[in-house]
Amino acid sequence: MWFSKSIQQTLEELHADTGKGLNDNEAAARLQQYGHNKLTARKRRSVFSLFIAQLKDTLIYVLFGAVVITMAMGEYIDGTIILLVIIINAVLGVIQEVKAGNAIDALKDLSAPKALVKRNGTVSEIASEMIVPGDILVLEAGRFVAADVRLLESANLQIEESALTGESVPSEKDANADLQDGNIPLGDQVNMAFMSTVVTYGRGLGVVVETGMKTEVGKIADIINQEKEEKTPLEKRLDELGKTLGKIAIGVCVVMFGLAWFQGRDLAENFLTAVSLAVASIPEGLAAIVAVVLSIGVTRMARKKAIIKKLPAVETLGSVTVVCSDKTGTLTQNKMTVVRFFDLTDQEVELKEKENAPSDAALLLSKAMILCSDATFENGEGTGDPTEIALLRLGDQLGIDRNKLATETKRKDELPFDSDRKLMSTIQEENGKLTVYTKGAIDNLLDRCTMVQHNGEAIPITTGHIEQFKKATKNMSANALRTLAAAYKSLDGLIDHEEMEKDLVLIGMVGMMDPPRPEVKDSIRQAKQAGITTVMITGDHKDTAFAIAKDLGIADNKKQAITGSELKRNPDGDRQLTSYRVFARVSPEHKVKIVRAFKSEGQIVSMTGDGVNDAPSLNTADIGVAMGVTGTDVARNAAHMILADDNFATIIAAIEQGRNIYNNIKKSVIFLLASNVGEVIAMVVAILIGMPAPLMATQLLWINLLTDTLPAIALGMDPGDPDVMKQSPRSPNESFFAHGAAQRIIIGGIAIGLLTIGAFWFGYYEHGYSPYDKQVPDNIHEYARTMAFMTIICSQLFYSFTFRHSVKSVFQTGIFSNKYLVGAVALALVLQLLVMGLPVLQKAFRLQMLDLQGWIYALGLGIIPVVLSEILKLFKRMNKRSTP
Structure with a gap:
């Protein structure tokens, strides 16, 4: 039990050196021996379990039922195709989940906490997981304790340990406490600090005794595993939308099956068609697509800091x-530089790049600032507050040997900086004498000073002196300089904290510049x-x-x-x-x-x-x-x-990226809904007017597979609108279907559905038949369905380009500016050609190769939704220009 051991015993047992810390070789060897300082991460679900999870859906169960019925009827090809579509959909879902999980894991690594550690004789900041037993850890207010440590030094150190003890009040720590009782509870182990607790006040130094799962917090619980992955509000809204659409789609399909039965159609075939339409019309890929778009978006944001x-x-x-x-x-820029200082002896002095003969007042002022600091600055690199680093650099500039000063003085006590006092004080022992040094805001310091340094001696401070300091402060502030003052007083012996910052001698103040x-x-x-x-x-x-x-x-x-x-x-x-x-x-x-x-x-x-x-x-x-x-x-x-x-600029860039991510998700969802509405309209309207079903079950599933994955995800990866920051912020209560989105779904869906029926009719007409004829050869039925099949896919794929912006033309956004969408559409068309061209797939999907006239009509009809969208956008732009 480390708390019952003395500081010396602990250091000897861990072979630790408080002055230099571990060297790099020893740290690497211990890292190999003890492992990384992190809690065991929650096990990622296996690919197999993810795959099974994709199949746990009511509609998928219905499809499995359809496979069994189809096979039982001897339609082995149709049954096999439905089964393959189920498997492919599940595989795509697994790929999307794995990608999203990898992106989130990468973000967790980026936001992992850092720790201040003494290694090779210098203090540096490293990732907390690289901490090893024997490391000398520097504890500062505001930092998490990176591992379990035995305290070596403590100055007014308070640590909030509610994560371990349940006590909401911070615990006061004492490195020199002698604890011999082996049954002391965690909350009373005042000479220890524990992993995942927070330093709320003061400072300390400790040697790491346990890391990772051997720490107290590791024994109690794995904090990371307790984090529940919750869906975002947007994902929840889309889930609800999906369920609502599902109920509507199933209702429509029940009606369609009833109509087919009433019209005396083949019930087995229409059962499969109704089930397939139910599956095809529900955008079950919404949640997965949103997760992928979010993960891709936040990864892009992480690259931009x-x-x-x-x-x-x-x-x-x-x-x-x-x-x-x-x-x-x-x-x-957070690169504070002292450019001016003021005291009663020298008045206001501009600090040049090299000060050959600094005055005694300037040296005393700088010395006070250095001794009243927790920052470090060595070899051009510093740790701690940038203001304090600037003050250390001032000492170097004035020729003060900070290493010598550190050996000649010893900090005996301190009052850390407090946001209410806006002061920091230390008691230093030098040549057997004790001195208080205080630095902070000039307004706060003036109230505590009764003397002022002038010509090398302390004299009573007067109203005139105070006015001089206030005038200098105003002058520096008007020049965008940040002011900081210092004071001191000699002591006969240690005093309590209440008396520490009273009756001080004001030395002077500095003006620092931190350029925008x-x-x-x-x-x-x-x-x-x-x-x-x-x-x-x-x-x-x-x-x-x-x-x-x-x-x-x-x-x-x-x-x-x-x-x-x-x-x-x-x-x-x-x-x-x-x-x-x-x-x-x-x-x-x-x-x-x-x-x-x-x-x-x-x-x-x-x-x-x-x-x-x-x-x-x-x-x-x-x-x-x-x-x-x-x-x-x-x-x-x-x-x-x-x-x-x-960087502030990164906040604005993140807001811009956030707007584009939301817009991209919206583009994907609206495109999916428009496509699915088109499929429903094509099937229901055709059956209502007494035509044969324009698409078969396997064809519907194939359409769903193509359009619900490639173009939808590509829209989610859109580069974004360069003018998005010229628009007003979106209301958080804004409907997902605002700004004409509902209109685009309805108009686009109706257009796609009616064009599909028109292409279906043309397939018969081209060969001298009508879809209402009773005696139509099977090959003509197949050709007409091929026309409908090709037209609805072309319509949906071409229509996807119009979703990149609700007002701008596809030519304004640039047809080829989203390379992912261009690639997705091209790949989808190639896969479609394979289905139509390869004899095995052609037979399986009951398709035929179109003739030249058929291709012209299918491609021509496929462009019509784009033309309609462009006309609507033109009217929107005209209205926008005419609106004052």
């Missing part, structure tokens, strides 16, 4: 109307064009925030900016919040208030966040967006989407 954690987020993305974004790192990302301005302009409002939320000074917001085009009037303190005094409550575009000096609880204010107006809100305290606002937002680079594990876990590059 937007990792979707929860699939419903894809649907919601297309409806976003407000994007609330952090400034630092999202709108800006060059691509953000265009993204904000694009968002505005798409009906999306961009709101900046930052902890920076109001003037700094507004200066950047104005430059980016977020705000054009300073009245559109408000601070957190002004929010508290807002007499109108939440009513006026939505009129602001810049929220400065805000705390995390303000973020929740801002989100709720926008949502109360019916807006769909996206909110970015990176800290522990951002989790509530990420949960409250319709789309919570976490930073993948600088964000904490807690924020990433609470979010719906993770930005792998922390």
Whole structure:
């Protein structure tokens, strides 16, 4: 039991070194010995079980019954074809599920948490699954604990362990606690930290003692296996739609069979036809196609640095109307650089690239910033907050030896940064003396300072001094500089935390520049064009925030900016919040208030966040967006989407992709419904008017196989509309059949059905017969059915091109711009020719090769739905242009 062992015993047993950590060779050897640090993943269903699952459907059972009846009647070819179609459909369903599963697994890998580890003498961030026993783990607020660790150091460390203990209150940790009782429960093991728990406050250092399934959380439950795969709201709606259509189709087919019986037709043949029509008319491939399109879409988004954690987020993305974004790192480059500093001795000084003779005040200011930091910066790479990294680089620029400073000082106590205090303090021991160093927001620090550093000595601070600092702050902020101040005081001995940040000596402050990302301005302009409002939320000074917001085009009037303190005094409550575009000096609880204010107006809100305290606002937002680079594990876990590059432009790109994914799903579904309606109309109308059935059971199933897979999936992979961001956001309550979709289903279905009947009639007419003649040779029946068969397939395949856009012509979208659709249609036509041309298949499907006139008619009739669609689109474009 690791908690009962001393720190020294633990380190010796694990052969661990707190100073350097493991080297790469030792880490690799231990990884080989202990395995990857991850919980056993849920076993993927076998291909066989997936195949069997495809067959568990009422309509498939009916088809199996039809196979038995057909075989019993001696129609072995028809029975074999129906069986083959069932198997092929099932195989295609398995392929789609496997592809969707692989895409989701890849996304889980992309969003896996990282851990800070000391290896080869430096601290670096690595994937948590690469952690091994003996690794020295750095624990920071906001990070998940990557493995079970025995704590070596703890500074005000608190860890939320409710996943293990059920206690909602964070546990206070003490690395030096001596626990000898071997029966101490997990919640009382204060010198341990456990995998999957969350550091909520303070910092710590620990040695990894257990990984993977040997951790406490591994013994209790496999967290990943507990996650239930739920269908998205869209998939649920389509499921319901499929069931409704199924009931309607079965009702129609029962009526059709009744008519056939009443008309004295061959009951056995019409039974098979009715069953096949029921199967063909129900878009049972809807759910699979939606899953494939979603998985393909989110994989594309991941390549563009937007990792979707929860699939419903894809649907919601297309409806976003407000994007609330952090400034630092999202709108800006997150490359803070100190460009100016201010103190009473030197006043305001521009920091040049090389400062040959920095003043004592500048050195003291920089020293205070370095000693009051948890960041690291070595060999051009840093870990931790970008602001703190910039302060370390300032020390290097001024010639301060940080390694020497680290050996000459020792941190004895600290008060970590707090979003309410906006300060961080440490107590350092140097040459036997104790000193408090505090850094933070100048407004908060001024209230705690009674002295100020001037000409190398501390003097009482006056109103004039305070005004000088405030004037310098305003000047820096007006130039879009972020300000940060530092103070100190000498101690006679350790004091409690309440006294730590009182009666300080103000040293000075620095101004840092984090320039906007060059691509953000265009993204904000694009968002505005798409009906999306961009709101900046930052902890920076109001003037700094507004200066950047104005430059980016977020705000054009300073009245559109408000601070957190002004929010508290807002007499109108939440009513006026939505009129602001810049929220400065805000705390995390303000973020929740801002989100709720926008949502109360019916807006769909996206909110970015990176800290522990951002989790509530990420949960409250319709789309919570976490930073993948600088964000904490807690924020990433609470979010719906993770930005792998922390870039605002990626959010807008993701919204664009989300809109296109939804539109692609809609294209596939509407195409399927139009095609199926056409098949139903062709069969029912022909029988109602006393004609023979234009299509046989096996032919219906073949049509369904071709059109419900290749073109439908290809439409789901459409490159998307380049003008999609010129449209207003879609309402989340918008009907799936809005914007003329229902009209396209009805008009297209009727056209396809009637054209099929017309081609069927022409097949008789071409040979001098009528479908109503009683004495018609079998070969003429086969020819007429071949005409209907070829016409309905051509109609559906050609018609698929018109679904790429509801208003634009196929020539505007580009006939060949969707290579998947072109390939799908070409492949479907080749397969159709094989069925018609190969003697074995020709006999099996009871078809004939068409003559030249038949081919001309079949292809010509197949183009008519496209022409009708183009005429309707032309009227839509004309109406759109004439509408003011």
